[in-house]
Amino acid sequence: MTVDVTVVGGGISGLACARAVRDAGRSVHVIDRGRRPGGRLSSRTLDGRAVDLGASYFVVGDDRDFARVVAEWEARGLARPWTDTFSAIGPDGSATRKTGPMRWAAPAGLRSLALDLAEGLDVESGRAVERVAPFRVDGDEAGEVVLAMPEPQARRLVDAPPVAAQEWEAVIAVVLRWDERQWPADLHGAFVNGDPDIAFLADDGDRRGDGAPVLVVHTTGAAAQRHLHDPDAAIGPVVSATRRLLGIDAEPVATSAHRWTFARPARTTGAPFFRSPGLSLCGDAWGESAAVRTAWASGDALGRVLAAS
Numbered sequence: 253m254t255v256d257v258t259v260v261g262g263g264i265s266g267l268a269c270a271r272a273v274r275d276a277g278r279s280v281h282v283i284d285r286g287r288r289p290g291g292r293l294s295s296r297t298l299d300g301r302a303v304d305l306g307a308s309y310f311v312v313g314d315d316r317d318f319a320r321v322v323a324e325w326e327a328r329g330l331a332r333p334w335t336d337t338f339s340a341i342g343p344d345g346s347a348t349r350k351t352g353p354m355r356w357a358a359p360a361g362l363r364s365l366a367l368d369l370a371e372g373l374d375v376e377s378g379r380a381v382e383r384v385a386p387f388r389v390d391g392d393e394a395g396e397v398v399l400a401m402p403e404p405q406a407r408r409l410v411d412a413p414p415v416a417a418q419e420w421e422a423v424i425a426v427v428l429r430w431d432e433r434q435w436p437a438d439l440h441g442a443f444v445n446g447d448p449d450i451a452f453l454a455d456d457g458d459r460r461g462d463g464a465p466v467l468v469v470h471t472t473g474a475a476a477q478r479h480l481h482d483p484d485a486a487i488g489p490v491v492s493a494t495r496r497l498l499g500i501d502a503e504p505v506a507t508s509a510h511r512w513t514f515a516r517p518a519r520t521t522g523a524p525f526f527r528s529p530g531l532s533l534c535g536d537a538w539g540e541s542a543a544v545r546t547a548w549a550s551g552d553a554l555g556r557v558l559a560a561s
């Protein structure tokens with residue numbers, strides 16, 4: 253029996269889409285190439301502890317439906333408000349405090365939220381889809397097909413790309429662990445301005461709530477491009493910049509690098525999703541700003557439309 257909808261991509265947009273379809277009483281199958289769903293909501297276990305390697309946090313925003321989902325996560329202890337205050341660090345290490353929207357984190361890592369959305373859905377992990385056409389996935393009948401992934405990844409799967417090519421930027425996430433915290437407990441996170449190597453850093457122990465002396469540092473797009481074929485080569489410059497800007501004397505005791513070739517779209521489309529008969533697209537490029545909440549809203553909106561069609 254053919255399902256009504258097949259979602260290729262089990263990041264937060266694909267999972268939100270699948271849930272909207274399922275909640276409307278239609279059948280849906282999700283396929284993801286990863287060992288576990290989550291995509292760029294990525295928490296990897298390093299030295300026995302989950303570290304957030306992709307999205308650093310999320311903001312709830314104005315979407316009442318997403319706010320309801322987050323309120324439920326909070327009630328169940330899956331998500332928690334982290335901080336509304338980050339620092340902005342200049343090239344000389346001078347820091348100013350900046351208050352903004354509340355940033356949310358997940359005690360078990362952000363992937364736990366994707367796993368929660370995947371609960372009860374028919375999700376096939378560990379399968380890399382190779383070819384997609386309207387109503388077909390790898391040659392099989394698949395109902396309405398949704399590609400819930402960055403456009404450059406979607407483009408590889410189709411003969412005739414349904415939308416114009418999008419430009420995406422890379423980031424390398426570098427995890428730095430010390431034996432004990434080397435920075436003020438109220439650092440939380442910091443945007444780094446004017447540095448050639450690093451753009452953002454987060455106190456992972458602070459956001460996760462276990463106090464582990466771990467920073468996750470995101471490179472600039474230019475540094476990521478320089479080291480795209482050898483992400484480990486980004487570790488040295490990232491360690492130097494982090495130690496210089498935060499005034500840390502000690503070398504980290506453990507480091508690791510993760511490459512995101514398609515971390516964020518250079519521009520978002522403004523449209524909530526792309527829909528054509530048999531083949532649709534959703535994800536964080538579909539909306540006003542590339543973020544977790546945008547990806548969720550894009551998938552949810554597309555799922556509702558597909559379920560109603």
Ligand SMILES: Cc1cc2nc3c(=O)[nH]c(=O)nc-3n(C[C@H](O)[C@H](O)[C@H](O)COP(=O)(O)OP(=O)(O)OC[C@H]3O[C@@H](n4cnc5c(N)ncnc54)[C@H](O)[C@@H]3O)c2cc1C
Nearest residue numbers: 261263264265285291292307308309381535536543544547
């Ligand atoms: C370094 C970094 C920092 C970020 N920081 C923030 C932040 O602080 N706040 C914020 O809100 N957002 C942040 N983001 C963005 C946020 O992570 C994304 O907006 C969101 O996770 C995108 O979800 P998605 O479902 O659209 O795409 P993805 O999470 O990329 O999901 C796509 C899925 O498709 C799967 N896939 C791809 N190709 C195939 C195939 N051929 N077959 C099967 N499956 C396939 C992948 O495995 C993946 O699971 C950050 C992202 C990165 C990388």
